[in-house]
Amino acid sequence: MAEPAGGVWAELVGQQRAVATLSAAAKAARQPGGDGSPHAMTHAWLITGPPGSGRSNAARAFAAALLCDQGGCGRCTVCRSAESGAHPDVTLVRTEQLSISVAEVRELAMKAAMSPTVGRFQVIVVEDADRITDQGADALLKALEEPPPRTVWLLCAPTAEDVIVTVRSRTRQVNLRTPLDTEVAQLLVERDGIDPELAAYAARAAQGHIGRARALARSEDARTARQQIMAIPGSLNSVGACLRAAATIVELATAQADRSTGEIDARELAELKEALGYGTKGARPKQATAALKELEDQQKARAKRLQRDALDRVLTELTTWYRDVLTVQLQAVDPASSQLSAEGLGLINTEMHAEIAQAARSATAEQTLRRVDAILAARDALEHSVAPLLAMEALMLNLADPG
Ligand SMILES: [Zn+2]
Structure with a gap:
């Protein structure tokens, strides 16, 4: 059937x-x-x-x-x-x-x-x-x-x-289920004409998120931003570095949200003004002011949501790093091999296998788990409207020193 x-x-x-x-x-x-x-x-x-x-x-x-x-x-x-x-x-x-x-x-x-x-x-x-x-x-x-x-x-x-x-x-x-990396990669190759190696990287990094995989495959900027995020765990060697990393994350998320909103905001404003008869003669009626204010509020709410979504994606990316570290620590995966283990496990960030092996040696599995918990806690804080920079600073300090 x-x-x-x-x-x-x-x-x-x-x-x-x-x-x-x-x-x-x-x-x-x-x-x-x-x-x-x-x-x-x-x-x-x-x-x-x-x-x-x-x-x-x-x-x-x-x-x-x-x-x-x-x-x-x-x-x-x-x-x-x-x-x-x-x-x-x-x-x-x-x-x-x-x-x-x-x-x-x-x-x-x-x-x-x-x-x-x-x-x-x-x-x-x-x-x-x-x-x-x-x-x-x-x-x-x-x-x-x-x-x-x-x-x-x-x-x-x-x-x-x-x-x-x-x-x-x-x-x-x-x-719907989460599609396999191989299925997403195949889609990118067949529908988007992406080079197979790039498609495999994008699919693995996106962990079953088709839109994200497509963005990574198509945009050099998206790949650079991801590299910046994946460099963070290895950079947290002082309080200053933690604060800088937190600022970088918020900047990346804001830039991403702005890219998606800027154009729509301008178009909506132009449409509303036209509907309200702006540009024609006459004073701005009261309703027009109210309508413009309402649009502005809606756009602010949207910007906030998109920034939160973008931060959430950053946290997801970071989690893949610690997940890789943990699988090496638990000896589920040989970091030097790009092949999947007997259980079908492999690194998500294969291109960083040397750094991951190094990180796995310099911490215990318990510390890695605490770091993953810290990311989950940060996600929770964002959901409860804690200011993004504050939430990220607390997270970076926890990642640097998980106790
Ligand atoms: Zn048809």
């Missing part, structure tokens, strides 16, 4: 089971009459999986498969517009904010109550369903309790537990 994972499914590497479920559902929904009546279609899905595994890709591919006459060929205008969110019957909810408000959910629920305009279904994709507020979840629940026959909700979240149980119980769940 495994269909070839081509067409809209091609990006979903290592997700044969999920693709089989979704493509079968889309196929059944396309059959005229009987089983394939829109009523037989599950109207709410919850797509879960670790960051970078392709939750949103899966949701958009499914939307295309539901609307395309060929079940998601990936080439027709229906497929392309459904995947990009430009299709009139596909609503893509992407948030850069920390939460999705009840007002936003109510607006979606109103949309959901309407019939599709041109397609068989209308599909509402919520990429970060875990960010829906409790009030918002109540509003969503009401919408799911009275499902219009031709509306399909696709909710995406890291795990099922991230979505409140009342909502979760009304969905059909599809779980």
Whole structure:
């Protein structure tokens, strides 16, 4: 029953089971009459999986498969517009904010109550369903309790537990797994034309996060930034060095967040000003000032979230270093060998095997574990809104001297 994972499914590497479920559902929904009546279609899905595994890709591919006459060929205008969110019957909810408000959910629920305009279904994709507020979840629940026959909700979240149980119980769940390094590398070679050696490095470094692997494979800057991060553990030999390392990390994360926001911020501001009639004659009305203030607040919240995400990535990278050190200390891996051990273990940072071997000799496994704990604690602190620089300084001092 495994269909070839081509067409809209091609990006979903290592997700044969999920693709089989979704493509079968889309196929059944396309059959005229009987089983394939829109009523037989599950109207709410919850797509879960670790960051970078392709939750949103899966949701958009499914939307295309539901609307395309060929079940998601990936080439027709229906497929392309459904995947990009430009299709009139596909609503893509992407948030850069920390939460999705009840007002936003109510607006979606109103949309959901309407019939599709041109397609068989209308599909509402919520990429970060875990960010829906409790009030918002109540509003969503009401919408799911009275499902219009031709509306399909696709909710995406890291795990099922991230979505409140009342909502979760009304969905059909599809779980994505972390793809293997080899699968990600193959995708980069075949779809992006990346050199195999570079693809293997990027896939290993990204640890199953496809977007991250792609960024590392394509961008010299991203690789340089990663090298800077991986040099940190070996540099923490004084308090001054720790403080400098903390500042470097915050700078790298801020730069990364700025790169992603700068352009969008400017575009949003220009669009809003145009909508408000700026540049034409007349004074700035009160509402205009309020709308601009609201946009500014939203953009600040987004910048904060993106910086936090970027810091989180830095901490993930650092963890790979200590994970490598620990595997050498526990003699699970021979650092001098680029081959996988009998248990299938290998270094993530193979290119730094000499430094890792050295670090493994100069600490105990217990100290390495305490360092990993310190990284987890720092992540927790960030989640509880501790100022980034402060959290990083505390972390660097702990990494230098784990006790
Ligand atoms: Zn198509």
